[in-house]
Amino acid sequence: MNKTLQYISSAAFAIAVLLFRLLLYPGAAGFQEQNQLFLFTWDYFLERMSVSGGLADYIAEFITQFSYIPCLGEILLAILLTVFQRSIAMTFDRSEWYALSFVAPVMMLVYMSDIYVMLSFLVALILAVLLCALYRRRPGIIWASVATVLGFWLIGPAIFVFTLYACLREKNLKVLILIVLSVLVVMVSRWTYLQQYPWKTVISGINYYRLPLTVPAFQLIIAIVTAFLPALTGILPTPKKSAGILVGLFIGAGLGCYFSYQRDTVELIAYDQMVRNEDWEGILKRAEKYQPDSELGSVSVNLALFMSGRGSELPRFKQFGTRGLILPNIRDFISNSSSSEVFWRLGMINESLRYAFDTQESLVNNRKSGRWMCRMAECQILNGRYDVAEKYLDILNHSLFYRKWAKNERRYLRNEEAIASDPVYSYLRSVRYKNDFLYYYPEMDKMLAILYSQNKNNVMAAWYYQAWTALKKYETDDEQIYTGNAHGN
Amino acid sequence: MMNRYILATLTAISIFLVSCSRETVLREELPQIFPDYIGVTVPAGTAPLNFDIPEEYSKVFAKVSDSRGNTLTAKGRYAGFNVGKWHEITEANVGDTLTVTVAGYKDGRWEQFRPFMIFVSEYPLEDYGVTYRKFAPGYETYSKIGIYQRNIHNFKEEPILEGSLVPGQCMGCHTANATSPEQFLFHVRGKHGATVIQEDGRRRWLETQTDSTISRAVYSYWHPSGEYLAHSNNIIRQLFWTGNNERYVEVYDDVSDVIVHDVRNDQYILTPLLMTEDFETYPAFSRDGKTLFFCSAPKVDVPAQAEDLHYNLCSISFDKDTETFGSQVDTLIDAVAAGKSVTFPRPSYDGRWLLYSYADFGCFPINHKEADLWLLDLQDGSTHPLERANSSYCESFHNWSSDSHWILFTSRRGDSLYSRVYIAQIDEDGNASKPFLLPQKDPGFYHKTLFTFNVPDFTKEKVDFKARGVYEEAFSDQRVKVTVKQ
Numbered sequence: 014m015n016k017t018l019q020y021i022s023s024a025a026f027a028i029a030v031l032l033f034r035l036l037l038y039p040g041a042a043g044f045q046e047q048n049q050l051f052l053f054t055w056d057y058f059l060e061r062m063s064v065s066g067g068l069a070d071y072i073a074e075f076i077t078q079f080s081y082i083p084c085l086g087e088i089l090l091a092i093l094l095t096v097f098q099r100s101i102a103m104t105f106d107r108s109e110w111y112a113l114s115f116v117a118p119v120m121m122l123v124y125m126s127d128i129y130v131m132l133s134f135l136v137a138l139i140l141a142v143l144l145c146a147l148y149r150r151r152p153g154i155i156w157a158s159v160a161t162v163l164g165f166w167l168i169g170p171a172i173f174v175f176t177l178y179a180c181l182r183e184k185n186l187k188v189l190i191l192i193v194l195s196v197l198v199v200m201v202s203r204w205t206y207l208q209q210y211p212w213k214t215v216i217s218g219i220n221y222y223r224l225p226l227t228v229p230a231f232q233l234i235i236a237i238v239t240a241f242l243p244a245l246t247g248i249l250p251t252p253k254k255s256a257g258i259l260v261g262l263f264i265g266a267g268l269g270c271y272f273s274y275q276r277d278t279v280e281l282i283a284y285d286q287m288v289r290n291e292d293w294e295g296i297l298k299r300a301e302k303y304q305p306d307s308e309l310g311s312v313s314v315n316l317a318l319f320m321s322g323r324g325s326e327l328p329r330f331k332q333f334g335t336r337g338l339i340l341p342n343i344r345d346f347i348s349n350s351s352s353s354e355v356f357w358r359l360g361m362i363n364e365s366l367r368y369a370f371d372t373q374e375s376l377v378n379n380r381k382s383g384r385w386m387c388r389m390a391e392c393q394i395l396n397g398r399y400d401v402a403e404k405y406l407d408i409l410n411h412s413l414f415y416r417k418w419a420k421n422e423r424r425y426l427r428n429e430e431a432i433a434s435d436p437v438y439s440y441l442r443s444v445r446y447k448n449d450f451l452y453y454y455p456e457m458d459k460m461l462a463i464l465y466s467q468n469k470n471n472v473m474a475a476w477y478y479q480a481w482t483a484l485k486k487y488e489t490d491d492e493q494i495y496t497g498n499a500h501g502n
Numbered sequence: 503m504m505n506r507y508i509l510a511t512l513t514a515i516s517i518f519l520v521s522c523s524r525e526t527v528l529r530e531e532l533p534q535i536f537p538d539y540i541g542v543t544v545p546a547g548t549a550p551l552n553f554d555i556p557e558e559y560s561k562v563f564a565k566v567s568d569s570r571g572n573t574l575t576a577k578g579r580y581a582g583f584n585v586g587k588w589h590e591i592t593e594a595n596v597g598d599t600l601t602v603t604v605a606g607y608k609d610g611r612w613e614q615f616r617p618f619m620i621f622v623s624e625y626p627l628e629d630y631g632v633t634y635r636k637f638a639p640g641y642e643t644y645s646k647i648g649i650y651q652r653n654i655h656n657f658k659e660e661p662i663l664e665g666s667l668v669p670g671q672c673m674g675c676h677t678a679n680a681t682s683p684e685q686f687l688f689h690v691r692g693k694h695g696a697t698v699i700q701e702d703g704r705r706r707w708l709e710t711q712t713d714s715t716i717s718r719a720v721y722s723y724w725h726p727s728g729e730y731l732a733h734s735n736n737i738i739r740q741l742f743w744t745g746n747n748e749r750y751v752e753v754y755d756d757v758s759d760v761i762v763h764d765v766r767n768d769q770y771i772l773t774p775l776l777m778t779e780d781f782e783t784y785p786a787f788s789r790d791g792k793t794l795f796f797c798s799a800p801k802v803d804v805p806a807q808a809e810d811l812h813y814n815l816c817s818i819s820f821d822k823d824t825e826t827f828g829s830q831v832d833t834l835i836d837a838v839a840a841g842k843s844v845t846f847p848r849p850s851y852d853g854r855w856l857l858y859s860y861a862d863f864g865c866f867p868i869n870h871k872e873a874d875l876w877l878l879d880l881q882d883g884s885t886h887p888l889e890r891a892n893s894s895y896c897e898s899f900h901n902w903s904s905d906s907h908w909i910l911f912t913s914r915r916g917d918s919l920y921s922r923v924y925i926a927q928i929d930e931d932g933n934a935s936k937p938f939l940l941p942q943k944d945p946g947f948y949h950k951t952l953f954t955f956n957v958p959d960f961t962k963e964k965v966d967f968k969a970r971g972v973y974e975e976a977f978s979d980q981r982v983k984v985t986v987k988q
Contacts, residue, residue, distance in 0.1 A: 056950065128780045202969070209648075209664040211973035225669035344643050363744050374643040377669070381952065396747030400917035404949055449745030451752060451805055460744070 030091040040286030047384040065167025069137035081414040103146035110246035112258035123269040134221035137171035146153030177240040284313035293321040311337030312351040360444035366392035533615035543935035550588035554580040559606030597624040627906035639954035675957035679724035701755035709981035730784035753866035789853035850906040891934035
């Protein structure tokens with residue numbers, strides 16, 4: 014394939030990725046961004062670097078923070094996948110097989126439709142492949158050995174893509190050094206600075222997948238394909254039509270994307286991000302095309318109905334009982350999201366805080382969330398717990414996109430006048446509960462009634478009460494009561 | 503032209519000299535330092551009390567001096583003292599005072615504050631350090647949890663066990679036998695839950711739920727002989743206060759009992775006196791092992807009457823030779839009558855005192871702003887609050903050093919939510935000194951961290967816990983089943 018066609022196909026790939034993500038995965042970039050909080054602090058850098066794969070993770074989180082502007086996030090992802098493809102192409106000895114350099118990036122694109130896949134894996138692969146490209150130009154067993162050892166620390170087990178590539182090129186006994194080193198570096202790492210991780214996690218990568226102890230087979234397949242493809246291109250006969258391979262690849266990619274596409278998850282995330290951006294009309298337009306198929310989606314749609322002044326249209330949309338208005342607390346990083354937003358607007362500040370906190374703490378890879386830390390700071394300001402709010406604001410102050418907001422919020426700390434003059438804070442303080450009592454989800458209707466009876470301006474409480482009462486009639490009585498378990502904090 | 507340059511240069515030099523020669527401003531007030539170490543009592547040889555002053559000062563200078571003319575200085579963004587030199591000056595002044603002079607740099611000049619004192623206790627604190635759990639404080643979920651140990655003679659913290667090694671499981675409190683790392687346990691909660699007991703370097707994973715008990719072991723305490731454990735069995739619930747900003751979480755038990763566990767053969771010893779319909783919890787053995795303290799609340803309808811839940815401090819005799827309990831339960835502190843609640847009894851290891859939490863109601867003082875530390879004199883039965891140790895925020899999760907001259911506890915006084923570890927001296931009359939916050943190398947640590955410190959305890963020596971094999975042991979679900987002694 015000539016150079017011009019190579020550049021054109023790579024550019025076309027980047028554009029296709031961008032369009033694919035923007036059209037089919039709306040909200041995905043913003044969702045990933047809200048599940049981390051990149052900080053420009055030395056402590057944050059050291060924390061990342063304290064485990065295997067830390068550098069890849071640090072770079073990935075640095076890039077992901079730009080998804081605060083979702084379109085920018087998708088552009089960066091398209092660029093990364095294209096860099097990945099171009100890097101793979103640089104490892105090929107024969108440019109006529111350039112089309113095959115798209116295989117792993119396309120697989121990666123399909124794989125990333127899984128919301129638990131972390132960008133760290135892609136960054137680690139890119140860095141490993143760049144080392145492969147370097148090795149092709151300057152082979153050397155010594156620097157390959159050093160790169161294997163350091164690479165395991167810096168980018169994690171993806172370094173073995175490089176090690177495998179080097180072994181396949183060497184084809185002599187020197188590869189034994191690399192193999193022995195690879196085994197040793199994993200064992201020594203596990204026995205020293207990775208003692209607090211199971212073998213499975215150490216070998217499969219600490220930050221490649223959000224769920225611990227879960228290693229998708231696709232992750233392994235992509236790594237193997239990336240490592241073996243260059244060697245394969247060396248032994249394959251010269252292709253007759255590269256364009257045909259490209260077309261075949263794009264058809265394969267299309268099928269892969271089609272079968273991996275999880276419509277319900279995509280919708281939930283899209284709703285969640287629209288709630289975050291208060292795009293109420295957008296939610297309703299989307300819901301009219303594709304009715305919510307879960308309680309969580311219904312919470313977003315019902316909130317949008319009220320916020321857009323179209324509350325009377327509630328029966329037009331598919332309902333899931335009272336749980337479609339406000340969900341009970343669920344320990345994951347998706348389910349509580351919209352309910353926390355409902356509580357916030359109702360003036361149920363402690364509940365909004367609790368749902369926001371639990372959503373953040375449900376990030377099982379121990380990350381914090383910019384979005385939810387902002388909400389927690391707001392709740393603590395309303396609660397007058399200014400020292401805690403200040404802690405959150407000072408942390409957010411070290412981020413890129415929340416810094417300005419955090420600086421602005423500082424004026425409310427220990428400043429009752431500023432709070433009273435702020436329309437949102439003053440309203441929420443006026444509508445919140447006046448008396449203390451224990452929250453009890455099964456009696457939400459009573460809690461909403463109290464909220465409204467204390468302040469008749471709280472029309473949202475009245476609407477939610479009416480909706481709750483109406484939807485409750487259609488429910489059975491065997492709903493489980495959820496109280497949770499203490500953990501001794 | 504040349505003259506103008508000379509004039510400008512001379513002017514600049516003059517301005518520089520004037521600015522350099524500005525006198526230090528003396529201020530009458532004490533410095534606002536964080537942590538508040540003004541007037542605290544410290545043992546010799548612990549980590550230095552590094553501190554910071556308000557942000558408006560770009561630099562801080564601190565000088566520690568004693569009556570013999572020895573001095574120790576620190577200067578920088580915060581006052582960070584050399585560990586070895588801090589040990590030297592505190593060890594040279596046991597039973598004496600140190601004077602700390604602090605100056606802050608602001609607007610091109612130093613402002614020197616009124617010096618303050620630090621008292622060096624005559625009681626040493628020879629324990630290696632403290633153990634504690636750390637996680638994000640709040641509600642039902644935590645992304646990262648771990649048990650750690652911290653050398654209190656320097657700033658080194660190490661994990662004993664982190665949640666990353668047993669994903670999806672929660673870890674209970676590290677419970678040592680009178681601060682000894684030779685014998686300790688912790689509970690693992692979750693699908694692969696167990697009670698992990700390590701004795702003399704060997705550990706075993708127990709299934710502590712039996713047909714005769716209501717739950718797995720929850721709050722545990724070692725018999726001084728090391729042959730028995732007292733556990734409470736609790737069905738724990740938590741609910742959430744929704745109305746105001748004073749309180750967020752309420753933890754209560756649906757039911758609870760107290761049992762004794764013979765760790766030599768992993769059998770329970772039960773008595774109906776500790777398994778009534780009332781709520782028995784928080785067991786603790788006396789130093790001689792002949793008395794089992796515990797808390798007991800008359801049964802109420804929870805959660806509806808959660809605010810009517812009041813716990814007394816009770817005791818029952820225990821004879822380890824015959825493995826029998828006494829025939830009656832004694833009430834040592836009738837908190838029910840006072841409309842209060844006693845929880846978390848911790849007898850001193852010299853047998854003299856019993857330290858406990860005193861709150862308005864309930865069994866979980868960490869969530870009660872009003873919870874304070876009180877001391878019971880086991881010789882005459884008198885009680886009193888530890889006024890110098892208490893604050894307007896909650897104090898709880900306390901315990902004794904191995905020599906019983908020091909206590910540690912957690913308090914939320916720092917920011918009302920994140921618990922931190924404080925250490926105070928207890929004198930012969932049972933009075934606490936002003937406590938000091940567990941020092942950190944960077945005093946800003948506490949403001950930056952999103953972890954709360956939970957259930958701290960002293961450890962006499964460094965805990966040797968091999969993380970290797972823990973994951974496999976936890977997820978294998980191979981457990982030693984505890985049975986009930988017939």
